[in-house]
Amino acid sequence: MNGNAAMSEAAVGGRPTNLPLLCWLEECRKESVPLVGGKCSSLGELINAGVRVPPGFALTTEGYRRFMAEAGIDREIKSLLGKLDAADMDALEEASASIRASIEAHPFSTEMEDLVAECYRKLSIRCGIPAVPVAVRSSATAEDLPGASFAGQQDTFLWIRGIDEVLQHMRRCISSLYTGRAIAYRANRGYTDDLMAISVGVQKMSNSYTAGVMFTIHPANGDRSVIVIDSNFGFGESVVSGEVTPDNFVVNKVTLDIIDRTISQKEICYTVDLKTQTSHAMEVPFERQRVQSLIDDEITELAWMGKQIEKHYGRPMDIEWAVDKDLPAGGNIFILQARPETVWSEKQSTPAAKAGASAMDYILSSLLEGKKVK
Amino acid sequence: MKFPNPHDVKAKTIPGTEGWERMYPYQYQFVTDDPERNQYEKDTFWFNDGLHYPEPLYPFDTIWDEAWFLALSQFNNRIFMVPPVRGVDHRMINGYVYISPVPVKDGAEIGSRVPHFMERAGYYYKNWDALEAKWKVKMEATIRELEAVKIPALQDMEDLQVVTDAVGESQGYHLLKNYDDLINLGIKCWQYHFEFLNLGYAAYVFFLDFMQKQFPSMPTQRVTQMISGIDVIMYRPDEELKKLAKKAIELGVDATVCSSQQWTVVEAALKKLPKGQEWLAALEQAREPWFNVSTGTGWFHHDRSWNDQMDVPLSGINTYIGKLKQGVSIERPTEKVRAERDRITAEYRDLIEKDEDRKQFDELLGCAKTVFPYVENHLFYVEHWFHSVFWNKMREVGAIMKQHGMIEDVEDIWLLRRDEIKSALWDVVTAWATGVTPRGTKVWPKEILWRKGVMQKFKEWSPPPAIGTAPEVIQEPFTIVLWGVTNKSLGDWSAVQDVKDPDTITELKGFAGSPGIVEGRARVCKTVAEVGQLQEGEILVAPTTSPSWAPAFAKIKACVTDVGGVMSHAAIVCREYGLPAVVGTGHSTKIIKSGMMLRVDGSSGVITIVR
Numbered sequence: 001m002n003g004n005a006a007m008s009e010a011a012v013g014g015r016p017t018n019l020p021l022l023c024w025l026e027e028c029r030k031e032s033v034p035l036v037g038g039k040c041s042s043l044g045e046l047i048n049a050g051v052r053v054p055p056g057f058a059l060t061t062e063g064y065r066r067f068m069a070e071a072g073i074d075r076e077i078k079s080l081l082g083k084l085d086a087a088d089m090d091a092l093e094e095a096s097a098s099i100r101a102s103i104e105a106h107p108f109s110t111e112m113e114d115l116v117a118e119c120y121r122k123l124s125i126r127c128g129i130p131a132v133p134v135a136v137r138s139s140a141t142a143e144d145l146p147g148a149s150f151a152g153q154q155d156t157f158l159w160i161r162g163i164d165e166v167l168q169h170m171r172r173c174i175s176s177l178y179t180g181r182a183i184a185y186r187a188n189r190g191y192t193d194d195l196m197a198i199s200v201g202v203q204k205m206s207n208s209y210t211a212g213v214m215f216t217i218h219p220a221n222g223d224r225s226v227i228v229i230d231s232n233f234g235f236g237e238s239v240v241s242g243e244v245t246p247d248n249f250v251v252n253k254v255t256l257d258i259i260d261r262t263i264s265q266k267e268i269c270y271t272v273d274l275k276t277q278t279s280h281a282m283e284v285p286f287e288r289q290r291v292q293s294l295i296d297d298e299i300t301e302l303a304w305m306g307k308q309i310e311k312h313y314g315r316p317m318d319i320e321w322a323v324d325k326d327l328p329a330g331g332n333i334f335i336l337q338a339r340p341e342t343v344w345s346e347k348q349s350t351p352a353a354k355a356g357a358s359a360m361d362y363i364l365s366s367l368l369e370g371k372k373v374k
Numbered sequence: 375m376k377f378p379n380p381h382d383v384k385a386k387t388i389p390g391t392e393g394w395e396r397m398y399p400y401q402y403q404f405v406t407d408d409p410e411r412n413q414y415e416k417d418t419f420w421f422n423d424g425l426h427y428p429e430p431l432y433p434f435d436t437i438w439d440e441a442w443f444l445a446l447s448q449f450n451n452r453i454f455m456v457p458p459v460r461g462v463d464h465r466m467i468n469g470y471v472y473i474s475p476v477p478v479k480d481g482a483e484i485g486s487r488v489p490h491f492m493e494r495a496g497y498y499y500k501n502w503d504a505l506e507a508k509w510k511v512k513m514e515a516t517i518r519e520l521e522a523v524k525i526p527a528l529q530d531m532e533d534l535q536v537v538t539d540a541v542g543e544s545q546g547y548h549l550l551k552n553y554d555d556l557i558n559l560g561i562k563c564w565q566y567h568f569e570f571l572n573l574g575y576a577a578y579v580f581f582l583d584f585m586q587k588q589f590p591s592m593p594t595q596r597v598t599q600m601i602s603g604i605d606v607i608m609y610r611p612d613e614e615l616k617k618l619a620k621k622a623i624e625l626g627v628d629a630t631v632c633s634s635q636q637w638t639v640v641e642a643a644l645k646k647l648p649k650g651q652e653w654l655a656a657l658e659q660a661r662e663p664w665f666n667v668s669t670g671t672g673w674f675h676h677d678r679s680w681n682d683q684m685d686v687p688l689s690g691i692n693t694y695i696g697k698l699k700q701g702v703s704i705e706r707p708t709e710k711v712r713a714e715r716d717r718i719t720a721e722y723r724d725l726i727e728k729d730e731d732r733k734q735f736d737e738l739l740g741c742a743k744t745v746f747p748y749v750e751n752h753l754f755y756v757e758h759w760f761h762s763v764f765w766n767k768m769r770e771v772g773a774i775m776k777q778h779g780m781i782e783d784v785e786d787i788w789l790l791r792r793d794e795i796k797s798a799l800w801d802v803v804t805a806w807a808t809g810v811t812p813r814g815t816k817v818w819p820k821e822i823l824w825r826k827g828v829m830q831k832f833k834e835w836s837p838p839p840a841i842g843t844a845p846e847v848i849q850e851p852f853t854i855v856l857w858g859v860t861n862k863s864l865g866d867w868s869a870v871q872d873v874k875d876p877d878t879i880t881e882l883k884g885f886a887g888s889p890g891i892v893e894g895r896a897r898v899c900k901t902v903a904e905v906g907q908l909q910e911g912e913i914l915v916a917p918t919t920s921p922s923w924a925p926a927f928a929k930i931k932a933c934v935t936d937v938g939g940v941m942s943h944a945a946i947v948c949r950e951y952g953l954p955a956v957v958g959t960g961h962s963t964k965i966i967k968s969g970m971m972l973r974v975d976g977s978s979g980v981i982t983i984v985r
């Protein structure tokens with residue numbers, strides 16, 4: 001990749017100089033969190049576990065620092081926040097607005113702009129789409145150092161097209177680190193802002209033909225031997241938001257065969273308006289409403305991916321996925337996000353084994369219980 | 375769930391069958407003249423044993439129902455003292471058998487049975503292999519005894535030897551006695567049938583139960599897959615056909631063996647060739663005992679064995695010769711099956727979260743593997759080998775009755791109860807001894823004609839799947855594993871009552887017997903004799919299958935049956951061959967027609983009629 005070209009040439013604040021300013025997602029690992037944040041490192045982790053993830057790159061924390069230093073914003077922040085009383089909400093908001101405006105107004109250096117443009121061009125070529133639409137989102141370096149998402153603010157920008165737009169939204173992601181609430185939170189915790197860093201991920205938008213969620217445990221009964229998939233046409237938000245009853249598939253995790261399927265009437269789906277860069281609900285044509293939204297081969301492939309992801313993380317997972325219509329079958333199923341399942345994993349279950357554990361004891365106690373038929 | 379009152383069902387007598395009750399034992403009737411029994415019958419849940427009896431029982435064939443009524447119940451209730459359950463009670467409506475497990479209701483009594491059960495059942499589980507070896511010896515001795523029973527013809531003058539040897543007994547006496555011996559051997563054979571079976575099923579059903587507690591969505595077939603690939607003698611008859619196919623090619627007589635579908639023609643042609651005689655000698659060796667395999671389940675007189683219908687094994691041998699000539703392997707992919715079994719077992723084991731559950735899993739799987747061979751092998755000894763010999767001995771009795779004018783055809787004997795046959799034989803031998811005409815010659819042919827009409831009407835009647843009052847729990851292991859009585863099946867059964875027009879059905883559900891999805895043309899084979907019509911790559915649709923159907927599985931793409939669970943023959947064989955199977959669908963052979971395009975999903979248990 002262009003890792004060498006993207007190396008920081010000048011020491012920033014006395015830090016080592018050999019860290020990349022940008023890197024591809026596939027170059028990220030679990031250990032990359034300080035460099036690319038949690039989101040990007042986990043995407044890299046998935047790619048390296050053999051899971052297909054929409055391609056993309058990240059502005060590293062090193063790139064972030066470089067930008068802040070070159071634009072002189074780091075000094076500005078120091079002076080603004082140095083004398084700030086974290087309890088004074090008005091002053092806090094004022095400082096936040098000033099910092100954010102400054103970040104969003106300052107261009108990247110020509111060198112950094114060129115580096116980002118080169119990555120974006122390569123990404124477009126990889127996807128076979130000129131000016132490929134991407135998602136630009138912040139990737140925090142630590143769970144307890146939240147960015148804007150902590151304050152419930154938007155730090156994900158979808159359907160971004162063209163290098164100028166990409167650069168602008170990267171800065172908007174960076175600025176999300178300086179919402180009033182995020183500043184106050186850090187101040188209260190005693191974190192100093194010059195140690196703070198953020199990474200920004202730029203990833204191909206999955207132009208979903210069909211999308212949905214997948215659990216590597218049965219969400220209804222905690223059965224670990226199955227993978228449960230919910231799917232609908234279009235983007236996954238119709239499934240995640242619960243606006244439609246999706247198709248539901250239960251796949252045997254051990255053998256990967258489909259053991260149960262429910263095809264629902266899916267009245268709406270989400271699609272994109274590239275002009276406004278927003279997705280919106282539309283009605284599914286009547287004749288397609290009862291059509292299975294994911295074909296059997298895709299179900300099997302998806303379940304296989306789910307199994308690999310669970311194996312990699314060693315625990316049941318909750319996964320968002322999509323089938324991309326821009327890409328040919330066989331290479332078009334993507335994992336958008338994977339996080340540990342929490343409901344069943346944290347539940348304390350009682351063992352089914354009976355005291356004594358011999359087969360005879362189990363048979364006897366089962367006989368005494370009988371089998372409920374009503 | 376509401377089910378009809380049994381007495382209401384029985385009260386609607388099919389016109390022209392009035393008095394049918396006399397064809398069956400009196401204790402099998404639902405009654406109205408005994409208030410206490412009547413109340414018990416109303417409060418009890420009875421389900422139709424369609425698994426064993428898809429058709430109404432002939433009066434004589436009721437023998438095996440009575441035999442297992444006794445044997446199953448005694449082992450549960452008087453020998454092993456299964457704590458919460460006594461035996462299984464039986465009734466009959468219009469020739470269809472209804473059964474009901476009888477619970478022990480008193481908690482204290484259940485408690486007092488526990489130590490006895492632990493001691494007695496524990497003894498069998500602990501010494502399973504040694505006791506099973508003894509069982510084989512007992513069973514083979516019983517079959518030898520049966521084979522030795524002579525049904526003597528009644529001669530006008532007894533042999534001189536009777537005098538010179540001072541025998542002191544006539545053929546008439548021997549006919550009566552040997553008929554009794556025949557019946558008694560049958561009952562004894564069924565005593566042995568249940569010596570291990572309930573314990574075997576218990577080990578199996580609670581292993582299943584344990585796995586489905588761990589993994590509520592786990593298909594039953596995946597549990598049974600964990601005990602697949604164990605050698606059982608059920609495959610032996612089929613293996614013999616494969617050996618004979620190879621031998622025919624080796625000896626260069628394969629063209630002759632394949633020259634006709636009729637055994638008599640092939641046999642005559644082979645006898646003319648020296649190598650043909652060598653092959654016939656090998657066949658003779660295989661026939662005893664392996665061709666005593668029934669073409670049905672063996673439960674009915676009309677289930678004939680390969681030995682009775684040599685065209686059936688011949689067709690199997692021809693199929694295998696054809697495959698071998700094309701260079702196609704005819705071996706069961708046993709190594710593959712075992713590798714997949716081990717992979718699946720290990721993966722499920724790893725998915726178990728708690729150490730104590732993993733230990734329990736190991737124990738229960740070990741126990742299920744120990745009992746599995748018996749659960750399969752007893753079928754060959756009892757239902758196939760013993761029964762095939764038994765039915766033919768009974769035909770010898772029928773021949774004597776025909777000879778003396780009591781019945782018009784040998785096969786008419788099945789329309790009489792076994793105690794009526796005993797009475798009729800008394801009539802025959804006393805008349806023979808005395809030199810007069812038996813009274814029965816004017817009684818039985820008329821009665822048999824009427825009974826044939828009744829049987830026809832019974833066949834056209836559809837028994838409700840369940841009647842009476844549904845219970846809250848069922849503890850009898852048979853009821854659970856064999857008939858699959860669960861909340862779901864009860865729901866399905868009450869739904870079946872509402873099916874109106876069979877032509878509108880495009881989807882059928884059954885048990886997922888063996889995984890995989892295929893599409894193909896249906897071939898409905900009501901009996902094994904129709905298996906010859908099967909074309910390569912068709913989907914077999916059958917009432918049920920048995921080991922004698924084995925060669926069919928080398929041709930087909932998938933299998934669908936009316937009757938049977940995931941441990942039924944069709945399901946087990948399909949898993950061994952890697953073919954999808956949906957079993958226990960209820961009415962597939964009635965709804966599906968040959969030539970229909972089907973989609974069989976053996977993973978979810980659904981059959982779709984595509985067109």
